[in-house]
Amino acid sequence: MPLFLKFIVMSDKKIISIDIGGTKISGAIFSIEGNMSHFTKLYLNGRYGDEAGKLVIELLDKLISDSGKDINKIHGIGISVPGIIYSEDGTVWAPNIEGWVKYPLLNTIKRYLNNSDIQVCIESDRTCYLCGELWQGAAKGSENVVYIGVGTGIGAGIMVDSKLLHGFGDIAGSVGWMALQIPYSEEYDKCGCFEYYASGNGICNRAIELIKQSLDYQGFFSDKVIEDITTKDIFEAYYLSDPIATKVINKAIQFWGMASANIVSLLNPEKIIWGGGVFGPAVKLIPEIYKEACMWAQPISIKQVEYLPSGCSGEAGLKGAAYLVLKHIKYGKQI
Numbered sequence: 001m002p003l004f005l006k007f008i009v010m011s012d013k014k015i016i017s018i019d020i021g022g023t024k025i026s027g028a029i030f031s032i033e034g035n036m037s038h039f040t041k042l043y044l045n046g047r048y049g050d051e052a053g054k055l056v057i058e059l060l061d062k063l064i065s066d067s068g069k070d071i072n073k074i075h076g077i078g079i080s081v082p083g084i085i086y087s088e089d090g091t092v093w094a095p096n097i098e099g100w101v102k103y104p105l106l107n108t109i110k111r112y113l114n115n116s117d118i119q120v121c122i123e124s125d126r127t128c129y130l131c132g133e134l135w136q137g138a139a140k141g142s143e144n145v146v147y148i149g150v151g152t153g154i155g156a157g158i159m160v161d162s163k164l165l166h167g168f169g170d171i172a173g174s175v176g177w178m179a180l181q182i183p184y185s186e187e188y189d190k191c192g193c194f195e196y197y198a199s200g201n202g203i204c205n206r207a208i209e210l211i212k213q214s215l216d217y218q219g220f221f222s223d224k225v226i227e228d229i230t231t232k233d234i235f236e237a238y239y240l241s242d243p244i245a246t247k248v249i250n251k252a253i254q255f256w257g258m259a260s261a262n263i264v265s266l267l268n269p270e271k272i273i274w275g276g277g278v279f280g281p282a283v284k285l286i287p288e289i290y291k292e293a294c295m296w297a298q299p300i301s302i303k304q305v306e307y308l309p310s311g312c313s314g315e316a317g318l319k320g321a322a323y324l325v326l327k328h329i330k331y332g333k334q335i
Contacts (some may be wrong), residue, residue, distance in 0.1 A: 012073065013032065013073055013074065013075035014029050014031065014067045014073055014075065015028065015029070015030040015031075015032070015074075015075055015076050015077070015078060015322045015325045015326065016028075016029055016030075016063045016064065016067070016073055016074055016076075016077045016078070016285045017030055017036075017077075017078045017079075017080075017282065017318045017319070017321040017322040017325075018031075018059060018060065018063075018077070018078070018079045018080065018318075018321065019079075019080040019125065019128070019317035019318045019321060020056065020079065020080060020082055020094070020097075020125075021082055021125070021151060021152060021317075022044075022082055022094075022096030022097065022151065022152025022153060022201070022276075023043065023044055023152055024041050024042065024043045024044060025041065025042050025044065025055055025056060025059050025148050026039070026040070026041040026045075026317070026318060027039070027040055027041070027059045027060070027062070027063050027123075027318070028040070028063070028315075028322075029063055029067050029278075030065060030319075030322040032075070032326070032329070034135070034319075034322070034326070036315070036318070036319070038063060038066040038067070039315075039318075040059065040062060040063070040066075041059075042055055042058065042059050042269040044097070047308065048097055048098035048099040048100070049098065049099025049100070049103070050099070050101065051151065051175075052097050052099070052201055053103065053105065054061055056079075056105070056108070056109075057108065057112050058208075059183075060077070060109070060112065061112075063181065071118070072114070074118055075118070075119070075325065075329065076118060076119035076120070076121065076325035076328060076329070077109065077118060077119070077120045077121070077325070078079045078121045078122075078123075078128075078320075078321030078322050078323070078324045079105070079109070079120070079122045079123075079321055080123060080124070080125045080128035080129075080317040080318070080320060080321045081094060081096075081105065081120070081122060081123070081124060081125060082094050082096055082097070082124075082125050082151075082152065082153060082155075083095055083096075083097075083100070083124065083125075084124060084169075084170055084171055084174075085105075085122045085123060085124055085125065085170060086169075086170060087170055089104075089106070090104065090105060090106020090107060090122060091103060091104050091105065091106070092105045092122070094199070095153065095190060095191060095243050095271050096152045096153055096191075097226075105122060106122055106278055108250065119215040119325060119328050119329075121321070121324040121325050121328055123318050123320070123321065124155065124157075124170070124173065125149060125155060125323055126147065126155035126156050126157040126173040127157045127164060127166075127173070127320070128157070128316070128320030128321045128323075128324070129149045129157050129275055129276070129310075129312075129316040129317050130146075130147040130157025130158070130159060130217070130231075130273075130316075130320065131148045131157070131164075131319070131320030131323045131324060132312050132315065132316035132317060132319030132320035132323060133145070133147055133155075133273050133275075133310065133311060133312060133316055133317070134159070134320075135318075135319055135320070135323040136311070136312060136319050137273070137310060137311030137312040137316060137319070138271065138273050138308045138309070138310060138311035138312075139159075139271060139273060139311075140311075142159070142269050142270055142271055143159065143161060143162045143270070144159065144160055144161065144267070144268065144269045144271075145159050145269050145270060145271045145272075145273065145313065146158050146159075146263055146269045146271070146272050146273070146319070147272075147273045147275060147310075147316070148175070148256075148260065148263075148272060148273070148274055148275070148276075149257075149275050149276035149316075150198065150199060150200065150256075150275075150276040150277075150282070151199070151200050151211055151273070151276035151277040151278060152199060152200050152201050152277075152280040153174050153176050153191060153195050153199050153201070154175055154176040154194055154195045154198065154199045154276075155174060155175060155176060156173040156263065157173055157320075158172060158173050158267065159176070160267060160269075174192070175194060175259060175263070176191055176192040176194050176195030176199065177191075177192030177193070177194065177195070178192065178194040178259050178262065178316075179191065179193055180193050180194050180197075180258050180259060181193055181197075183280050194255055194259050196254040197251055197252060197255050198252040198256055198259075199278070200231045200249070200276075200277055200278045203231050203234055203248055203249070203252055203254075203278070204229060204230065204231055204234065206248045206251070207221075207229060207234050207244055207245060207248045208226055208227075208229060210244045210247065210248065211226055211229075211244055212226065214244065217243075217244065219237070219242045219243060219245075220233075220236070220237035220240060220242040221233070221237065221242070221243060221244065222243075231277070231278060231281070232281060234248060234249065235249065235281035236281075249282075249285075252282075253285055253288050253289055253292060254292055255296070256274075256285075256289045256292070257288075257289045257290070257291070257292025257296065258292065258293070258296055259273055260289065260293050260307070261292075261293040261294075261295075261296035261297035261302065262296070262297075263292065264297040264298065264301050264302050264305050265296075265297050265298040265301060265302075268298075268301045268304070269305055270304065270305060270306065271305065271306045271307075271308055272305055272306070272307050272308070273308050273309070273310055273311075274286055274289070274307065274308070274309055274310065275309070275310030275312070275314075275316050276310075277314075279309060279310065280314070283309045286307050286308075286309060287307075289307065290307040293307075306331060
């Protein structure tokens with residue numbers, strides 16, 4: 001088939017994109033031209049293992065229905081996962097979803113689809129976030145860029161000399177395990193030192209610990225149910241100068257600065273992009289993070305790099321997963 005006819009045929013087809021997080025699953029439909037519609041999300045609400053997998057299928061089923069109930073109109077499905085995708089068998093390790101250790105996500109999707117013509121592309125969220133920024137966000141035109149996603153966990157999508165880094169075992173970018181404080185503690189085993197203090201979960205947990213320890217505390221959280229405190233609450237309290245929130249967020253700023261300084265010294269990127277759920281409320285802190293990084297990083301490299309907020313308005317994962325499918329259409333393989 002001539003290329004222009006192939007494009008006309010494919011232009012009627014849609015791409016479904018799904019972004020799996022530690023607390024919710026988002027989805028949307030993309031046109032071949034990159035326009036997004038039918039955004040929707042479902043919350044995990046404690047689901048784990050196969051039940052979390054069933055929620056992915058529930059969302060996928062809804063998006064196929066929204067696209068016109070014709071599965072033949074779907075060219076491909078892109079999925080962003082919060083952990084490691086093992087490319088040899090399509091299984092997933094996601095530390096923030098209990099029971100997802102070598103979870104057979106690709107086979108689960110393919111069994112549901114029962115259609116071998118539909119391409120399914122699964123990638124780590126850190127790679128998808130970066131791809132979204134390269135396609136429609138702050139990394140457009142960049143060749144050396146790092147996306148640091150801070151949400152339930154922390155991960156980094158890395159591009160060096162126009163090539164995405166995956167690593168020997170598809171684990172490159174797991175920066176949540178950066179060693180930033182001594183001595184070592186067994187509390188770091190599940191998520192890593194950096195993530196323990198500076199992820200969304202880490203910030204909440206450290207604040208709750210301090211509130212419980214401070215028997216004479218009278219502040220922003222005094223009238224709140226401790227177990228219901230959210231990261232959003234902590235940032236609100238921080239901007240109101242609450243002492244516990246200030247201590248927790250200042251620690252996070254220090255760790256974000258130190259970790260990004262290590263990345264700058266190691267990779268010499270032109271841009272570091274900050275995104276994920278935490279870099280809604282934390283976006284105002286990027287200048288302070290850069291200031292902290294300047295104290296630690298290689299002095300020439302830190303002056304060459306830009307620290308920027310995400311340009312994808314919280315949709316980098318969805319856009320990146322769709323971008324992977326588009327790249328497969330164009331090149332016949334994932335990037």
